[in-house]
Amino acid sequence: MKRINAQRLYNWCAAHTLQRNVPTLSSRDELPHWDVVVVGAGAAGLVAAERAAARGRRTLLLEKNRRAGVKILMSGGTRCNLTHATDARGIVAAYGPPGRFLHSALASLGPQELVALVEGEGVRTKIEDTGKVFPVSNRATDVLAAFLARLDRTDCELALDEPLLELAREGQGPFRLVTPKRTLLAEHVVITTGGQSYPGSGTTGDGYRWATALGHTLVPPRPALVPLTTSAAWVQSLQGVTVPDVQLRVVEPVAGSSFKTGDESASGATASSSSSAVSNLALLGKPAVAPKQGFETASNQPPPGEKPSQDASADKPRVLDTRRGSLLFAHFGLSGPVALDISRVVSGHPRPQSLRLEFDFLPDVKAAVLDEQLMTAAATAGKRQIVSLAPNAVPHRLLESLVRQAGLDGQQKGAELSKAGRAALVRAIKQTSIALVGTRGFGKAEVTAGGIPLAEVDSRTMESRVVPGLFLAGEVLDLDGPIGGYNFQAAFSTGWLAGLTA
Ligand SMILES: Cc1cc2nc3c(=O)[nH]c(=O)nc-3n(C[C@H](O)[C@H](O)[C@H](O)COP(=O)(O)OP(=O)(O)OC[C@H]3O[C@@H](n4cnc5c(N)ncnc54)[C@H](O)[C@@H]3O)c2cc1C
Numbered sequence: 248m249k250r251i252n253a254q255r256l257y258n259w260c261a262a263h264t265l266q267r268n269v270p271t272l273s274s275r276d277e278l279p280h281w282d283v284v285v286v287g288a289g290a291a292g293l294v295a296a297e298r299a300a301a302r303g304r305r306t307l308l309l310e311k312n313r314r315a316g317v318k319i320l321m322s323g324g325t326r327c328n329l330t331h332a333t334d335a336r337g338i339v340a341a342y343g344p345p346g347r348f349l350h351s352a353l354a355s356l357g358p359q360e361l362v363a364l365v366e367g368e369g370v371r372t373k374i375e376d377t378g379k380v381f382p383v384s385n386r387a388t389d390v391l392a393a394f395l396a397r398l399d400r401t402d403c404e405l406a407l408d409e410p411l412l413e414l415a416r417e418g419q420g421p422f423r424l425v426t427p428k429r430t431l432l433a434e435h436v437v438i439t440t441g442g443q444s445y446p447g448s449g450t451t452g453d454g455y456r457w458a459t460a461l462g463h464t465l466v467p468p469r470p471a472l473v474p475l476t477t478s479a480a481w482v483q484s485l486q487g488v489t490v491p492d493v494q495l496r497v498v499e500p501v502a503g504s505s506f507k508t509g510d511e512s513a514s515g516a517t518a519s520s521s522s523s524a525v526s527n528l529a530l531l532g533k534p535a536v537a538p539k540q541g542f543e544t545a546s547n548q549p550p551p552g553e554k555p556s557q558d559a560s561a562d563k564p565r566v567l568d569t570r571r572g573s574l575l576f577a578h579f580g581l582s583g584p585v586a587l588d589i590s591r592v593v594s595g596h597p598r599p600q601s602l603r604l605e606f607d608f609l610p611d612v613k614a615a616v617l618d619e620q621l622m623t624a625a626a627t628a629g630k631r632q633i634v635s636l637a638p639n640a641v642p643h644r645l646l647e648s649l650v651r652q653a654g655l656d657g658q659q660k661g662a663e664l665s666k667a668g669r670a671a672l673v674r675a676i677k678q679t680s681i682a683l684v685g686t687r688g689f690g691k692a693e694v695t696a697g698g699i700p701l702a703e704v705d706s707r708t709m710e711s712r713v714v715p716g717l718f719l720a721g722e723v724l725d726l727d728g729p730i731g732g733y734n735f736q737a738a739f740s741t742g743w744l745a746g747l748t749a
Pocket residue numbers: 286287288289290291292309310311312315316317318319321322323324327328329330409410411412439440441442444445448449450451453454692693694720721722723731732733734735736738
């Protein structure tokens with residue numbers, strides 16, 4: 248009797264609401280039974296739900312926020328850098344070795360297909376000099392509207408303001424999901440809840456909790472693409488200054504290292520040539536150099552007057568990562584693409600305060616060449632102040648600061664610049680280093696590094712290898728890419744593949 252009433256009531260509701268995609272009632276316990284429930288209507292979830300529903304799967308998309316795609320709206324300074332002007336191989340390369348995980352996902356939806364899909368909804372796109380792809384309108388709302396329009400053409404039910412609270416499974420039966428409004432069953436569940444950066448936008452790491460409760464392990468989440476903090480006063484005083492092309496190196500001084508640990512220094516006697524410099528292909532819109540996985544030994548020489556250690560290999564600081572791109576000075580430290588890109592080795596380090604950050608403000612000019620340029624400028628324009636002798640690529644305010652750090656008087660005339668003074672200025676421009684404090688944390692991180700280990704997910708389907716029927720896509724996975732549209736591409740591609748298979 249109870250069952251018949253429940254079924255009648257359910258049928259009536261289904262017929263008298265806008266809900267087009269009607270789940271069946273479970274004969275076992277009379278709960279609505281969906282084929283697929285996608286949890287989280289961000290980049291990955293929107294396409295996963297659309298694909299699943301387009302395949303005829305009765306699909307429900309649950310979203311915690313009152314609106315879908317909040318991070319799409321926030322992204323790229325509200326312009327949405329949706330992908331990068333490269334091919335699938337370029338995307339894979341940008342992720343380094345973990346990028347292999349993306350092969351199948353990118354085969355199902357590569358960057359060209361993603362652009363075509365958005366353009367198919369009437370949103371024209373453009374490629375900027377950096378290789379980043381944006382909508383011509385510069386409006387992230389247009390990108391989101393494109394994905395919502397696609398979703399709207401399916402029978403997927405989009406349930407906004409309805410967070411998933413509990414996800415459980417008994418044996419091999421359906422998943423049981425609890426929201427504040429209902430309890431339901433699902434044959435397949437796709438977790439697309441993102442990471443835990445910008446928690447105010449809805450991403451509070453919920454997916455990690457359910458996945459681990461169901462048997463997954465977790466690579467500890469940490470902030471990535473996040474501004475760096477330092478207490479170096481000269482950095483803070485340059486707030487607002489942008490340098491278009493800087494090479495940064497994060498260096499870990501080792502115990503007994505002769506490396507200076509002061510607050511800031513133009514370190515090193517002779518500026519090394521940038522043997523570990525990253526390719527400037529990244530600046531030209533080509534795939535960025537793969538992130539370094541291991542450590543390499545820094546090429547730093549000991550500062551003047553300091554003897555090299557007996558055991559040079561044990562004594563050398565280690566370079567944890569090298570990146571190149573544009574830099575922004577801020578009141579807390581450093582931001583801009585190059586600082587964000589290098590931040591993951593800082594947030595992933597057990598003692599970020601022990602790390603130093605080295606700047607090369609003229610990465611294309613070798614130290615010896617810069618020394619010669621300064622010598623020539625001093626000889627030909629001896630009446631000009633020292634601060635105006637260096638190449639224009641270094642902004643004036645920054646140069647004034649570097650001249651001071653080199654122990655020089657900025658008002659001094661070029662003709663008065665000694666050989667030692669010139670060497671100090673070259674070091675300041677090419678080898679200044681600062682002590683780091685850390686990063687601005689999850690609150691200001693564009694993505695989360697860490698998450699559900701890739702080895703626990705079948706990259707051909709996005710199905711969990713631990714929990715059959717559970718699918719994971721997007722930032723909830725232990726996969727984070729550099730600045731430039733790579734993170735959205737991975738989210739869209741993995742979400743798309745999950746929607747094709749769930
Ligand atoms: C400020 C900022 C700017 C960015 N700019 C760019 C850019 O220009 N280009 C780029 O490639 N990347 C950018 N990113 C990164 C990009 O936004 C993410 O990598 C991408 O959004 C990840 O997609 P996702 O679908 O995995 O997760 P998200 O887009 O984070 O979506 C997860 C969704 O799950 C929902 N959710 C969480 N918990 C629950 C729950 N319990 N129940 C229901 N729903 C839940 C959340 O509310 C959210 O809507 C930026 C990030 C930030 C923060």
